[in-house]
Amino acid sequence: MMLQVPEFEEAAFSAPVNKVVKCKTKFGWHLLQVLSERAESVLQDIQPNELHVKMQDSSFLEEAQLIDVREPEEVAKASLSGFQVLPLRQFGSWGPEISSKLDTEKDTYVMCHHGMRSLQVAKWLQTQGFKRVFNVSGGIHEYAVKADPSIPTY
16 A cells, blocks of 8 residues: 655655755654656646547547546536546555556646545646646536536535
């Protein structure tokens, strides 16, 4: 099992190459050194209207990776076609294999109910080497309200 330690990750991603930095976590103090430059990664929000326009283009649906991190009972209430459901509560079953299941080079869009769980997953995807990650701002709720009223709200 891989344990996420946010303080450690933050220190590692902000440390200059070859400089030793210290970091305090719940496990104690750590010294770490980044030995090489990491690939540039982009994480940004996408507004519901912008996503809605993109989803009308069939090539977008073929080229992008769409992830819904809501639970199955939430997806049953409202969903968007093309989104692969990877419930956050089941992270232990899909998380360790994410790099082999999805292409780290493809644009990856992450959605939940209001945009908070998806932001957590989007940030984590960056740590796994995903180059371009987009968090659906406001989640499916905002999408239903601002972009597509045919999607139920709950």
